[in-house]
Amino acid sequence: MIDQLIDLGAAIVALAAPSSLLSVLWATLLGMTVGMLPGLTATLGIALLTTLTFRMAPEDAILILISMYVGAIYGGSRTAILLNIPGTPANAASSLDGFPLARQGRAGEAMGLATVGSFLGGCVGLVLLALIAPQLAEFGLRFQSYEFFWLAVFGVVISGRLTAMDDxxxxxxxxxxxxxLAQVGQEGIHAYQRFSYGSVDLAGGFGLLPALVGAFGFAELLSVMKQPAYQTVRDYGGRVLPRLRTVLSRWWLVLRSGVLGTVMGIIPGVGEDMGAWVSYAAARRASREPETFGSGNTAGLLAAETGNNAAVPGAIIPVLTLAVPGSAPAAVLLAAMFIHGVRPGPLIMIENPGFIFEVAAMVFWASVAILLLGLALTKPMLFVLRVPREYLMPIVFVLCVxxxxxxxxxxxxxxxxxxFGVFGFILRQMNYPMAPLVLGIVLGDILDKNFRRGMVLSDGSFEPFVTRPISGVLAALTLVTILWGIGPVRRAVARLFRRS
Amino acid sequence: MLLTVLGVAVIVESVRMPRLQELGVDPMSAPGLTPGLLGVILTGLGIALFARSVRAAPVAGEAEGGWGRLALALGLCLLYAAGLVGRMPFMAATGIFVFLFVAAFSWGRASAARMLMMALALAVGTAVLVTFLFEKIFLVRLP
Known part of the structure; x- marks a missing residue:
């Protein structure tokens, strides 16, 4: 453990070159701007920035993309506090107490607290990234086709369950x-062209980035333009820098939210929004005055913002170690890594052992950047929210194209x-979540290859899929998740526990 | 219902995919195996959704406004991406799109002259900046 922390420290120092820090600053600021603007999400920001950076050196490009990621997840808290509209889905929990604080004339204090919470959440998450990722990569070396098949199925099932709690x-x-959708095009074992009907374009399959830009960019644009205009902000009121005592006295809340956020990030396809909600719920349960949550409780805001930014390094953990994304933005990051020739997966600690610590160091500097920029640029950043959407959205669409x-x-x-934009918009209107769709597109190839390889290896028997230890655990988790999602089963189990 | 039809169609298409047995390929690695499995799952989920919708009382649709704005935004975006891009220089297509979008959605909010000036400035600025930034700085090809 100590060795890993030393490696992390060395990576942080090695990354402190002026050119790298400059990249961190501009990319984080851009990310904060993207996160602040309703309709622009971290996923879209990373997807568009991948286009701009794909001729750069891999380490520079990944540094910029991670800074965008961290900045965007944090930036959305501004809109949540000032407008009661989460800038990104990850900030929905922040608006519950952030907006009431702003209405009490304490918007500055709320933004300061959100900034410090995001920074600390990122720090807790990156330490856990440095500690957990090497172990998980080593564990991943035991995975064969059977385990990867279940990992893909479990990822989609748990993501679908947790991102659509009501349905x-x-x-x-x-x-x-x-x-x-991932099955469209040439498959990876016999090069047969599925569902392409003679079209050369369809034979190439749907590119992940165009699909994501559509589902998160064009679909969001249509949603934003359909809604009535939001109120612009004039004033943030009072002190921004939070009192040290306020934060220090809540060290346990910060630590708990950071750990919970990171764990939520690690679960495939669940990500930052669940990181915030789970941390918020835990803070409310542990509070002596839970009735004040939702009416401007600073602990609620701190928990939500710590949780969502801790989920960023959390979501990167399975990206690096299993090549399975922990959230929708992490899925784009994974695609960008492949574009840049970085091969994440269980072999990462053998092929490129320092990379995990380099990534953790990137998250650290991006977190420092949100702390500095977030506290220093409170007033100038408000101008971003005053840009009318009819000026902004056509530019966003040009970038999408x-x-x-x-x-x-x-x-x-x-x-x-x-x-994908029109399809995504229709799904949103019908309350279908986007994260499982994205995860499905990413995991489609893994599922297909490993299912068929496993079936060939087992001579057509499904037995090893459920009798091998890790496979069996993943299969059981999948089954439990499905049963937990079925209302009558859940209620019957609850009744059983009450009786006993 | 639509989902069930899609699921059944996927199953049929998967069964029609070649098994490649003439090439000595193991039938368990046939290309249609995974899509077939997914087709079965989607059919099951479609039936579950359909059964639920039959049982549940019909919910009144959301009476939210904004469908006109949505149709206008969708129409302008499709005009740009599917009609203008590729048929004329990218800079011109972008300029026309941004001008039309800003003018259409700002209509009636300010004086006509001011609104047109703003739309023109944004259109020229976006077209020139995006073209320059992508082609010259980031060395990216434009459509």
Whole structure:
């Protein structure tokens, strides 16, 4: 453990070159801006920035993308506090207490607390990243086709369950639709072209980035333009820098939220929003005055913002060690790593052992950047929220078109972006979550190859899929998650526990 | 219902995919195996959703406004991405799109002259900046 912390420290120092820090500053600031603007999410920001950085050296590009990621998840808290509109889905829990604080004339204090919470959450998460990721990568070396098959199924099922708490069937539909969409095009074992009907473009499959730009960019644009205009902000009121005593006296809340956020990040496809909600719920349960949550309790805001930023390094842990994303933005990060020739997965500690600590160091400097920029630029950043959406959205759409086209120079990718945008918009209107869909698209290839390889290795028997120890555990977890999502089963189990 | 139809269609298509047995391929690695499995799952989920919708009372649709704004935004975006891009220089297509979008959604909010000036400035600025930034700085090809 000490060795890992020493490696982390060395990576942080090694990354402190002026050119790297400059990249961190501008990319984090851009991320904060993206996060603040309703309709622009971390996923879209990373997808568009991947287009701009794909000719850069891999380490520079990944540094910029991670800074964008951290900045965007934090930036959304501003909008949640000032407008009661979460800038990104990860900040929904922050608006519960952030907005009431702003209405009490304490918006400055709320923004300061959110900034410090985000910084501390990032720090807890990156330490856990440095400690857990090497162990998880080593554990991942035991995975064979059977385990990877269940990992893909479990990822989609748990993501569908947790991102659609009220209606898990919709979450599962989104996830399995994502897996199905990933089957379009040339498959990876016999090079047979599925569902392509003679089209050369369809034979290449749907590119992940154009699909994500559509589902998170174009679909968001349509949602934003459909809604009535939001109120612009004039004043943030009072002191921004939180009192040290306020934060120090809540060290346990910060630590608990950081750990919970990181754990939520590690679960495939669940991510930052659940990190915030679970931390918020835990803070409320542990509070002596839970009735004040939702009416401007600073502990609630601190927990939510610590939780969502801790989920960022958490979501990167399975990306690095299993090549399975912990959230939608992490899925884009994974795609960007592949584009840049970085091969995340269980072999990472053998092929590139320092990379995990380099990534943790990138999260550290990005977290420092949000602390500095967030506290120093409170007033100037308010100008971003005053830009009318009719000025901003056409520019966003131009970037969506260019971003979809640029990676492969295929006009077909623009059509993919448009198709996924309209499809994503319709799904949103019907309350289907997007994260399982994205995870499904990413995991589709892993599921397909490993299912068929496993079936060949076992001579067509499904037995090893459930009798091998890790496979069996993953299969049991999948089954429990499904049963937990079925209302009558859940209620029957609850009754059973009450009786006993 | 639509989901069930999709699931069944996927199963049918998967069964129709070649097994490649003439090439000595193990039938368990046939290309249609995974899509077939997914088709079965989607059919099951579709039936579950359909059964629930039959049981549940119909919910009144949301009477939210904004469908006109949505149609306008969708129309302008499709005009740009599917109609203008690729048929004329990127800079011109972008300028026209941004001008139309800003003008259409700002209509009636300020004086006509001011609104048109703002739309023109944004259109020219975006077209020039995006083209320059992507082509010259980031060396990215534009459509």
């Amino acid at each position: 898990p069937i919709k979450g599962w539909v989104a996830g399995f639709l994502g897996l199905l 260019v971003g979809s086209f640029a990676i492969a120079s295929r006009v077909f990718d623009i059509w993919v972006m448009l198709g």
